[in-house]
Amino acid sequence: MAGVVPAPPGAPAARPGVAAWLVLAVLCFVYVLNFLDRQLLSILAKPIQDELGISDGQLGRIGGLYFAMFYCILAIPVGWLADRANRVRVLAFACALWSAATAACGLAANYPQLVLARMTVGVGEAGGVPPSYAIISDYFPSGTRGTALGLFNLGPPIGQALGVAFGASIAAAYSWRLAFVWVGVIGMVTAVGVWAFVREPKKGGLDQPADSGDAAAALEPRPGLGQTCRAFFANPVLRGMALACGATQFVTYGMINFTVLLLMREKGMSLEDVALWYALVIGLGTMSGMVLSGRLIDRLARRSRTAYAYLPAVGLMLALPLFVAFVWVDSWRLALLFLLLPTGLNYFYLSPAVTLVQEDVRPNQRVLSGALLLLVMNLIGLGLGPTWLGAASDFFRASHPHNSLQMAFYTLIPFYVLAIALFLWLARSIRRQALQEANP
Known part of the structure; x- marks a missing residue:
């Protein structure tokens, strides 16, 4: 799976224009809405459970397995379509x-109706993130993509923080x-704005082919769905990154879907306290982690590509003992204090993963390759984490x-360890691939 030439070590990255930053801001706002919509269910879990009478297991399935079945699988044909069509229009429709x-x-009268509505949310969100990754990669040149994608990935923490603050406040008041x-x-209003004001960039317009062979490949017919899928999963680095991220998301999505319920039901937090203090923890902690990891990966990956694996591994190692303390303490105030750093460290994987995939594939395979990464990550993490x-x-x-x-949260500890081990294994695969490329 031929890629493009990254910025050479020590070379200054090209500076993106004002239009690129404006587009990034718009796409980040769409991602905020994407994640806000997705997380409202977990944020409002207790009042929903009280009115509709659903169990924790039912809540886990509707936020995990049922949602992920459509979100993950439909991302593949949507990614294939977007690689051949106008990605901005695909994003706006989604x-x-x-x-x-x-x-x-909000109109569901019972559990089956809520399940159907959430599945439809998954259908729409399948067309959200992969086209955005590719659009950003065609607005920002190599050497700046880690920072740009790190800023774009502020969407989940901002969406989650706004969802907590907005959703909990509205639920408490109305x-x-x-x-x-x-x-x-x-x-829906935002979708109209994206369609009207965001311009579709030229695919691969900011990339230089790695060699003359890649230049010739750019003129060949676009690769088919099967060809791109085979190339992605045959690459041990891309395959390993997807699996390591999936194990990480098993932890993060499990936490995201049940932390508010844990804080309210077992640690004595009120909905009004959730709207203020938990929103601050999620916003500050996760946003800091996203920005810092994006900046670090742009700098560290120039020295060694193993940074794509070691950075997430170190983040998870530091997060694990703090996570255990968060689950163990009885006071919600102490719990939030222990949760602050893990909310950022748990997301040290996302910017390295997205940047690695976008750098390692051809421009006309970026949407589908991003969708394949999300397929593996989300089937494992989003599909199984909350369900488990x-x-x-x-x-x-x-x-x-x-x-x-609380007892259920303790069962996430082995998955932390598994994720760390997979990232360390990924570092070995990256070194092995580098040696093979240096000595063909």
Whole structure:
């Protein structure tokens, strides 16, 4: 899977123009809405459970497996289409669809209706992130993409923080249903703005082919779906990165979907406190992690490509003991203090992963390759993480009726260890690939 020439070590990166930064800001806002829509369910879990009478296991499936089945699998044909079509229009249509489905969540009268609405949100969000990755990579030259993608990846923490603050405030003052409807309407208006004002960039316009062979390849017909999939999964580095990120997301998505419920039900936090203090922790912690990891990977990867693996591994090693302390303490105030650093360190994987994939594939394979990365990451992490944690909480309910979620959170510790091991294994694969390229 031929890529492009990255900036040589020590070379200054080309400076993107004002238009690139404006487009990045718009796409980041769309990503904020993407994640805000996705996280409203977990933020408003307790009032939804109280009204609709659903269990932790049902909540885990609707936020995990049911959502991921559509979100992950449909990302592949959407990515294939976007590599051949106008990526901006694909993104705008997807934003309109998931926003309308989010509004429909607020109208659900029972669990099956809520499941159907959440599945439709997954269908729409399948067309959100992969086209955005590719658009950004064609607005920002190599050497600046890590920073740009790191800033773009502020979407999840901002979306989660706004979701906590906005969703919890609206639910406390009015109703959880109104929060879904308002967010959906904002998203549909944003979709119209993306369609009208964001210009489609030239695919690969800022890349230089690695050699004359790649230059000739740029003139060949676009690679098919099967060809790109085979090339992605045959590459041990890309395959290893996807698996390591999947193990990491098993932890992060499990936490995202149940932390608010843990804080409220077992640590005594109120919905008003969630709207203020948990929103601050999520916003400050995760945003700092996203920005810092993007800046670090742009600098460290110029010295050695193993930084793509070692940076996430170190972040997870530092996060693990703090995560255990967060789960163990009874006070929600102490819990939030211990949670602050892990919310950033847990996301040290995302900017390195996206940057590595976008750098290692051809420009006309970027959307689909990004979708393949998300397929593996999200099927494992989003699909199984919340599902596992909800089922574990139901399992512990009989023996630990007052702290079943706390016991379930402890079961995430082995997955932390697994993710660290996979990133260390990935570093070996990167070194091995570099030696093979140096000595063909």
